[in-house]
Amino acid sequence: MSRGRFGAYGGQFVPETLMPCLFELEEAYSAARSDAGFQRELDDLLVRYVGRPTPVYLAARFSASLGGGVRVYLKREDLNHTGAHKINNCVGQALLARRMNKRRLVAETGAGQHGVATATVAALFGMECTVYMGEVDIERQSPNVRRMKLLGAKVVPVSSGTRTLKDATNETIRDWVTNVRETHYIIGSTVGPHPYPTIVRDLQSVIGREARAQMLETEGRLPDDVVACVGGGSNSLGIFSAFVEDRDVQLHGVEAGGSDEGDSATLTRGRPGVLHGAYSYLLQDEHGQVSPAHSIAAGLDYPGVGPEHSFLKDEGRVAYHRVTDEEAVAAFQSLTRLEGIVPALESSHALAFVQRELGRARGERRIVLVNLSGRGDKDIDSLEKRLR
Amino acid sequence: MKTLAGETRALREQRRKALVAYFTAGYPDSEAFASLVRAAVDAGADIIEVGIPFSDPIADGPIIQASSSAALKNGMTLPLALETIARLHAEVPVPLVVMSYLNPILRLGTDAFARDAVAAGVSGVVLPDVSFEESHSLRPALSHAGLAYVDLVAPTSGEARAQVIARASQGFVYAVSMTGVTGARSASLADASELVEQVRAATDTPVYVGFGVSTPDAAREIARTADGVIIGSRLMQLAGDGPARGSAARVADFLASVRHELDALARDARVVF
Numbered sequence: 001m002s003r004g005r006f007g008a009y010g011g012q013f014v015p016e017t018l019m020p021c022l023f024e025l026e027e028a029y030s031a032a033r034s035d036a037g038f039q040r041e042l043d044d045l046l047v048r049y050v051g052r053p054t055p056v057y058l059a060a061r062f063s064a065s066l067g068g069g070v071r072v073y074l075k076r077e078d079l080n081h082t083g084a085h086k087i088n089n090c091v092g093q094a095l096l097a098r099r100m101n102k103r104r105l106v107a108e109t110g111a112g113q114h115g116v117a118t119a120t121v122a123a124l125f126g127m128e129c130t131v132y133m134g135e136v137d138i139e140r141q142s143p144n145v146r147r148m149k150l151l152g153a154k155v156v157p158v159s160s161g162t163r164t165l166k167d168a169t170n171e172t173i174r175d176w177v178t179n180v181r182e183t184h185y186i187i188g189s190t191v192g193p194h195p196y197p198t199i200v201r202d203l204q205s206v207i208g209r210e211a212r213a214q215m216l217e218t219e220g221r222l223p224d225d226v227v228a229c230v231g232g233g234s235n236s237l238g239i240f241s242a243f244v245e246d247r248d249v250q251l252h253g254v255e256a257g258g259s260d261e262g263d264s265a266t267l268t269r270g271r272p273g274v275l276h277g278a279y280s281y282l283l284q285d286e287h288g289q290v291s292p293a294h295s296i297a298a299g300l301d302y303p304g305v306g307p308e309h310s311f312l313k314d315e316g317r318v319a320y321h322r323v324t325d326e327e328a329v330a331a332f333q334s335l336t337r338l339e340g341i342v343p344a345l346e347s348s349h350a351l352a353f354v355q356r357e358l359g360r361a362r363g364e365r366r367i368v369l370v371n372l373s374g375r376g377d378k379d380i381d382s383l384e385k386r387l388r
Numbered sequence: 389m390k391t392l393a394g395e396t397r398a399l400r401e402q403r404r405k406a407l408v409a410y411f412t413a414g415y416p417d418s419e420a421f422a423s424l425v426r427a428a429v430d431a432g433a434d435i436i437e438v439g440i441p442f443s444d445p446i447a448d449g450p451i452i453q454a455s456s457s458a459a460l461k462n463g464m465t466l467p468l469a470l471e472t473i474a475r476l477h478a479e480v481p482v483p484l485v486v487m488s489y490l491n492p493i494l495r496l497g498t499d500a501f502a503r504d505a506v507a508a509g510v511s512g513v514v515l516p517d518v519s520f521e522e523s524h525s526l527r528p529a530l531s532h533a534g535l536a537y538v539d540l541v542a543p544t545s546g547e548a549r550a551q552v553i554a555r556a557s558q559g560f561v562y563a564v565s566m567t568g569v570t571g572a573r574s575a576s577l578a579d580a581s582e583l584v585e586q587v588r589a590a591t592d593t594p595v596y597v598g599f600g601v602s603t604p605d606a607a608r609e610i611a612r613t614a615d616g617v618i619i620g621s622r623l624m625q626l627a628g629d630g631p632a633r634g635s636a637a638r639v640a641d642f643l644a645s646v647r648h649e650l651d652a653l654a655r656d657a658r659v660v661f
């Protein structure tokens with residue numbers, strides 16, 4: 001049995017050149033975990049730099065608009081420094097990079113949130129930073145491209161394949177395999193070869209730990225449902241991980257159902273295969289070529305998914321659903337108008353699922369917790385174009 | 389039946405430095421691919437490595453990325469590539485080795501792939517995105533069917549790990565010349581020869597160096613220590629650089645000059661085999 005598996009999923013499907021570096025990362029991570037100094041420094045950065053804990057907020061007007069007695073709480077990851085959950089992972093991995101004496105960071109980005117977060121920690125730690133981003137995403141998430149450049153990162157446009165997150169990831173792996181001796185790859189989600197899916201999940205699990213305690217404090221009980229969007233799967237695993245053992249809590253992962261142009265619904269429409277270092281559900285054709293994904297949300301526009309989600313799907317612990325571009329845009333508008341909170345298009349998928357399916361559902365006092373993974377400043381330009 | 393190991397050992401016994409030529413199946417198109425292979429064998433290639441095009445070739449640089457996506461646009465698939473190989477196998481007298489990313493093989497089914505590949509005359513496989521750790525679940529099925537499982541070692545492997553992997557490798561050991569992706573640039577001779585020495589100390593299986601071998605001179609320098617060289621990107625570049633009809637002649641000229649250098653080197657009695 002090979003290492004780093006979630007049931008049958010996961011593993012280390014990478015060129016030999018990278019293997020020693022994955023061993024080094026695994027060792028550095030396990031040493032860091034048992035090092036109180038590491039944990040203290042991480043916690044301190046999360047509090048003073050990132051701005052944690054983030055609140056859970058009862059979205060009363062959004063809840064009322066659903067028509068039933070449901071109460072929707074938002075875990076406000078949009079309030080983090082740099083505007084999304086991505087920074088939780090980047091702070092931790094930058095500390096690991098420093099432990100491994102790597103002076104250069106590389107990252108892939110779709111929505112630009114992970115790129116911005118990586119560029120941010122590179123500035124903070126005085127490291128060099130290169131971010132790969134598909135040309136399509138550079139166009140539709142341009143505010144984040146400008147931020148990365150201001151932060152001192154080199155942004156490399158990727159013109160191969162679908163010119164989105166998948167190809168940006170290919171290019172980042174190629175950079176890493178070339179410069180592996182001095183470079184740490186900060187993967188932005190719970191994807192990639194072992195130990196990345198575990199490291200990223202652990203670093204994001206602060207979301208769920210906080211939210212669980214906050215729900216107990218404000219409502220005196222756990223939520224009935226926890227909802228998060230799933231791209232590679234990091235904000236969802238970050239919040240789900242605290243509730244997996246609570247069998248009465250229903251966990252919902254929401255994938256991008258896209259439009260006529262296609263979708264990114266890997267778990268609901270794909271089948272297992274290998275991409276970017278791991279065995280997991282994958283959108284692919286009958287000959288094992290990876291199919292192009294589509295979503296209005298650049299951060300969900302990816303044909304793969306983290307291996308732990310594949311496991312949770314097969315186990316039946318998490319239910320996975322699809323939300324279309326159109327539904328996501330409608331939810332974006334609702335939250336903006338009703339609550340004065342501008343959500344990222346990615347997070348809007350989770351909200352749209354709640355609107356569509358949990359609004360009038362059973363139970364007088366149903367409590368729903370949604371991970372609001374990021375804010376939508378980056379999406380304003382492209383939404384304006386679409387809504388015009 | 390001839391095995392890859394038998395053939396590579398025979399090359400060494402004949403004091404012949406092995407020349408492995410890589411071609412992406414279906415590039416520039418199916419017909420031109422077959423003529424490239426024939427021309428390469430006529431020009432002195434000892435082994436043909438057939439690349440199965442994949443949508444996301446993470447171990448490849450821009451040249452093989454481009455040949456792969458062109459081949460996919462031409463409709464190339466793993467089953468079609470095996471059909472083409474079967475026809476070539478009847479014509480060319482050299483071993484044919486398949487290089488593929490894992491997913492197309494998984495999709496076909498590992499056992500079905502092994503059966504069809506052996507039936508087509510394939511004698512070995514190179515899987516660049518399967519780590520040594522992951523190979524344990526594939527190697528038995530593939531080698532049982534009669535395919536040599538060729539492992540890769542890298543300059544970052546470190547001596548102990550490189551030697552464990554080299555001992556497991558069948559047919560030959562594929563030594564990656566430098567950290568990086570495939571490409572027509574210059575391999576690091578120092579990295580490559582250190583790695584070759586480590587492998588040699590561990591096994592009698594011949595060691596061939598690939599990634600970044602792109603000139604006859606580089607091939608000769610690398611073959612001073614290695615048993616052979618693997619050339620890919622440079623061939624794909626030549627094949628794509630001009631009309632498809634002339635591609636076989638361009639590739640053949642280049643390979644003939646590499647062959648010439650390797651043979652000249654082999655006549656030097658000091659050169660190891």
Ligand SMILES: Cc1ncc(COP(=O)(O)O)c(C=O)c1O
Pocket residue numbers: 084085110111112113114188189190229230231232233234235236298299300344346347373374375
């Ligand atoms: C705000 C936001 N939410 C969600 C995602 C999707 O990623 P993940 O599934 O890893 O949380 C992204 C990715 O870019 C994002 O920027």
